[in-house]
Amino acid sequence: MPDQITERIAMAGFNLYYHATKALEDISLSIPERQVTAIIGPSGCGKSTLLRSINRMNDLIDGVRVDGQLLLDGEDIYDRGIDVVELRRKVGMVFQRPNPFPKSIYENVAFGVRMGGNQGLTSKLDEVVERSLKEAAIWDEIKDRLSRSAMELSGGQQQRVCIARALAVEPEVILMDEPASALDPLATAKIEELIFRLKEKYTIVIVTHNMQQAARVSDQTAFLMLGKLIEYDKTSKMFTSPSNKLTEEYITGRFG
Amino acid sequence: MKRAASINRISDRINIGLTGLATVLIFAILVVILGTLVAGGHKVITWEFLTQPPREGMTKGGIFPAIFGMVFSVMIMLIAVLPVGVSAAIYLHEYAKPGHWLTKLVRGAVNNLAGVPSIVFGLFGLGFFINFLGRGLDASLGKETLFGQPCILWAALTLALLNLPMIIVATEEALRAVPQTERAGALALGATKWQTIWHVVLPQALPGILTGTVLVISRGAGEVAPIMFTGAAYFLPTLPKVPTDQFMTLGYHIFVMSTQSPDIEATVPIAMGATLVLLSLTIALNMVAVVIRTRTRKALRRGR
Amino acid sequence: MSLKAGPFKYVGEELIANAIRLAALVAIAGIVLIFLFVLKEAMPVLFDKAVQQEATVAGYFRGLDWQPVSDLPRYSFWPIILGTLKVTLIALLFAVPVAVGAALYSAEFAPVWLKEAIKPMVEILAGIPSVVLGFFALIFMATFLQKLFGWHIRLNAVNAGLALGVTVIPPIYSLCEDAISSVPQSFREAALGLGATPWQTAINVVLPAALPGVSAAILLGMGRAIGETMVVLMAAGNAPQFTFDLLQSTRTMTATIAAELGEVVFGSAHYHTLFFLGLLLFAVTFVINLVSWSLFDRLMAKLYGAKK
Numbered sequence: 001m002p003d004q005i006t007e008r009i010a011m012a013g014f015n016l017y018y019h020a021t022k023a024l025e026d027i028s029l030s031i032p033e034r035q036v037t038a039i040i041g042p043s044g045c046g047k048s049t050l051l052r053s054i055n056r057m058n059d060l061i062d063g064v065r066v067d068g069q070l071l072l073d074g075e076d077i078y079d080r081g082i083d084v085v086e087l088r089r090k091v092g093m094v095f096q097r098p099n100p101f102p103k104s105i106y107e108n109v110a111f112g113v114r115m116g117g118n119q120g121l122t123s124k125l126d127e128v129v130e131r132s133l134k135e136a137a138i139w140d141e142i143k144d145r146l147s148r149s150a151m152e153l154s155g156g157q158q159q160r161v162c163i164a165r166a167l168a169v170e171p172e173v174i175l176m177d178e179p180a181s182a183l184d185p186l187a188t189a190k191i192e193e194l195i196f197r198l199k200e201k202y203t204i205v206i207v208t209h210n211m212q213q214a215a216r217v218s219d220q221t222a223f224l225m226l227g228k229l230i231e232y233d234k235t236s237k238m239f240t241s242p243s244n245k246l247t248e249e250y251i252t253g254r255f256g
Numbered sequence: 257m258k259r260a261a262s263i264n265r266i267s268d269r270i271n272i273g274l275t276g277l278a279t280v281l282i283f284a285i286l287v288v289i290l291g292t293l294v295a296g297g298h299k300v301i302t303w304e305f306l307t308q309p310p311r312e313g314m315t316k317g318g319i320f321p322a323i324f325g326m327v328f329s330v331m332i333m334l335i336a337v338l339p340v341g342v343s344a345a346i347y348l349h350e351y352a353k354p355g356h357w358l359t360k361l362v363r364g365a366v367n368n369l370a371g372v373p374s375i376v377f378g379l380f381g382l383g384f385f386i387n388f389l390g391r392g393l394d395a396s397l398g399k400e401t402l403f404g405q406p407c408i409l410w411a412a413l414t415l416a417l418l419n420l421p422m423i424i425v426a427t428e429e430a431l432r433a434v435p436q437t438e439r440a441g442a443l444a445l446g447a448t449k450w451q452t453i454w455h456v457v458l459p460q461a462l463p464g465i466l467t468g469t470v471l472v473i474s475r476g477a478g479e480v481a482p483i484m485f486t487g488a489a490y491f492l493p494t495l496p497k498v499p500t501d502q503f504m505t506l507g508y509h510i511f512v513m514s515t516q517s518p519d520i521e522a523t524v525p526i527a528m529g530a531t532l533v534l535l536s537l538t539i540a541l542n543m544v545a546v547v548i549r550t551r552t553r554k555a556l557r558r559g560r
Numbered sequence: 561m562s563l564k565a566g567p568f569k570y571v572g573e574e575l576i577a578n579a580i581r582l583a584a585l586v587a588i589a590g591i592v593l594i595f596l597f598v599l600k601e602a603m604p605v606l607f608d609k610a611v612q613q614e615a616t617v618a619g620y621f622r623g624l625d626w627q628p629v630s631d632l633p634r635y636s637f638w639p640i641i642l643g644t645l646k647v648t649l650i651a652l653l654f655a656v657p658v659a660v661g662a663a664l665y666s667a668e669f670a671p672v673w674l675k676e677a678i679k680p681m682v683e684i685l686a687g688i689p690s691v692v693l694g695f696f697a698l699i700f701m702a703t704f705l706q707k708l709f710g711w712h713i714r715l716n717a718v719n720a721g722l723a724l725g726v727t728v729i730p731p732i733y734s735l736c737e738d739a740i741s742s743v744p745q746s747f748r749e750a751a752l753g754l755g756a757t758p759w760q761t762a763i764n765v766v767l768p769a770a771l772p773g774v775s776a777a778i779l780l781g782m783g784r785a786i787g788e789t790m791v792v793l794m795a796a797g798n799a800p801q802f803t804f805d806l807l808q809s810t811r812t813m814t815a816t817i818a819a820e821l822g823e824v825v826f827g828s829a830h831y832h833t834l835f836f837l838g839l840l841l842f843a844v845t846f847v848i849n850l851v852s853w854s855l856f857d858r859l860m861a862k863l864y865g866a867k868k
Contacts, residue, residue: 075563115455165441417591538689543684
């Protein structure tokens with residue numbers, strides 16, 4: 001990688017065990033800042049598990065153990081004494097199925113900020129909510145109904161509110177777990193457009209089972225199979241002349 | 257050889273009719289019981305009846321002390337059972353390891369306790385709260401007999417234990433209804449576990465907890481066996497002022513007036529009045545619980 | 561900026577978590593305590609020689625007299641066990657057909673508006689305190705039934721059994737209705753598609769498919785009937801006599817505790833006997849629960865295949 005691009009996340013020999021099974025084996029990769037890195041692979045290959053390791057959401061599952069290194073800005077996030085709550089503030093997440101709270105749109109977006117205790121004045125909060133909804137490209141659609149429940153929105157709108165909600169806490173990295181797979185093509189296009197704009201400010205890691213989406217949206221792509229990293233390269237190269245035979249077979253659709 | 261379709265239809269109708277009859281029977285039972293009690297008791301219900309104490313050996317006067325005692329005991333019961341029960345349910349569902357043997361044991365114990373006869377709670381209340389804890393407290397405080405006797409405190413705690421399983425089960429059900437993905441969403445935003453529970457989970461679980469509370473109030477008001485020997489009294493000249501006083505209560509009043517009265521002719525009408533008051537209360541509470549449950553279910557279907 | 565946590569940052573969080581754990585512990589302690597304590601106060605019957613002068617476990621099952629208050633106290637459980645059995649049997653014979661029938665009707669045949677009306681009706685019935693039902697049985701039902709059938713004795717097992725039946729109809733109904741409603745629609749469609757009538761479908765397909773829940777409901781109703789106190793205390797007559805005659809005054813185990821606990825001397829053989837009786841009731845309810853769960857699991861496995 002050229003020198004002026006900073007490395008944000010670095011994994012070295014990272015293993016994840018779910019009870020006795022090894023779900024991730026010897027993962028080593030480097031995620032550069034302010035670019036979109038995609039993780040692709042067949043069902044069950046560990047892409048979501050890998051993604052959730054970066055904000056330690058796997059901690060919530062009983063029986064999960066890790067070893068190896070996962071560094072965020074040079075700090076191993078699995079060290080003892082790491083503030084996981086702060087980590088999750090710094091590394092935001094958008095889920096596969098939109099999961100807004102049954103609260104108003106305003107309260108959804110303000111939630112993370114309120115929990116962090118940095119709410120300050122109400123006017124400040126209003127600013128943050130507006131900024132986040134604008135950044136998520138949904139402000140114009142819902143600016144007149146901020147007090148209505150977020151559950152009234154369509155799937156695509158809900159997902160953008162969830163993105164706004166994640167942006168409101170000012171993360172530096174955004175993890176997206178198949179963010180458009182539950183949405184219709186129009187909504188998906190909107191999300192992809194959004195990702196393109198967001199990467200100017202944020203480092204984005206996206207898991208997708210849709211290879212065309214990975215090709216459209218990402219700068220580099222990691223191909224996972226059975227918990228192992230098979231290939232990791234610039235997207236353009238990966239999809240035109242992959243180095244590994246398995247990668248080629250997956251990309252050309254020999255298996256899914 | 258196939259039976260003629262018409263015979264099938266007739267026998268169908270008869271059979272279905274029989275089950276319909278069962279339903280009508282339940283309705284009839286309800287009407288007969290309520291009708292008899294209302295018919296017999298409504299004349300007795302006057303403002304004086306509700307606000308005056310009994311007079312002349314319970315043959316005249318009102319039932320106010322019984323109403324007061326019932327409210328007092330239920331309040332203390334709620335103070336004891338709600339925090340403990342709701343917290344225990346939160347612990348079981350949000351903090352405890354799901355497959356852990358201790359969690360399973362606790363759930364099993366809660367389920368079993370739900371089926372224990374109410375008189376056994378009365379046994380426990382007498383043997384443990386009064387004879388063991390109460391006397392022990394008296395001994396260590398140097399008092400003659402303050403805690404070591406039946407009183408509203410021990411009766412209320414016995415009722416609290418009786419109703420603990422219901423609160424735990426109702427709360428757990430309510431917690432379970434909150435989708436796991438909402439918890440994940442909150443945590444992923446940097447909320448702590450308790451923040452997630454307090455700001456996301458509990459607000460949604462509140463209707464279910466409320467339903468459980470209302471049902472528990474109804475049970476606490478109407479149960480007699482647990483309080484017969486732990487604090488309820490037939491007649492007291494004054495109202496209870498402190499938790500170490502005894503108390504009168506509607507359910508026990510009805511029991512004594514109908515089974516141990518020297519002048520059954522005079523006391524039965526009063527018992528009827530008391531019955532109507534207690535019935536109105538418990539039925540109203542049960543209806544409130546049904547309404548909360550139905551509205552919650554409708555809201556859930558609407559997608560909240 | 562480092563992500564290392566300061567030592568005091570989450571003190572509040574830890575405090576709350578511990579308060580919750582404490583409350584859970586109190587709840588568990590209460591539950592365990594009740595069992596342990598009843599056991600403790602029943603133990604002297606097994607181990608205390610002084611108590612055993614008057615009452616022994618063997619004595620509980622010898623003879624047919626329950627006469628704790630007399631010059632020669634006798635503590636045979638048989639009369640009151642029989643009393644419980646008589647009353648419970650009558651209650652179930654009455655309540656089970658009515659509750660299951662009504663549940664079947666409600667889940668399979670009733671029009672929607674009727675179904676919506678039945679639910680609150682059953683809830684109201686469930687909300688009637690047992691002391692009120694006992695009062696009703698004592699003052700009104702007994703007199704009416706005596707006139708109707710010409711009973712010799714007004715308060716007897718039938719009177720109490722019927723009132724007890726009313727008490728257990730709501731729980732049996734609710735659980736059965738749940739179980740029957742949960743049977744997948746595909747079963748009904750398959751049967752009807754083969755030419756079965758609605759009744760045949762209900763009896764031959766739906767009800768058997770709901771058997772795990774229905775049997776659990778009946779067992780639960782039985783447990784409730786055995787454990788009920790006020791209704792039987794007020795409506796059965798309370799004479800602890802050993803007789804199979806259903807029209808005689810009778811007393812149950814629960815009513816015995818309720819009737820005698822008030823006058824018993826703390827620490828006497830009678831006192832410990834009543835606790836032993838409580839322990840017996842505890843054990844019976846526990847066994848019924850256990851049987852109900854295991855029966856439920858086994859029936860589910862048989863009908864729907866064992867869980868993988």
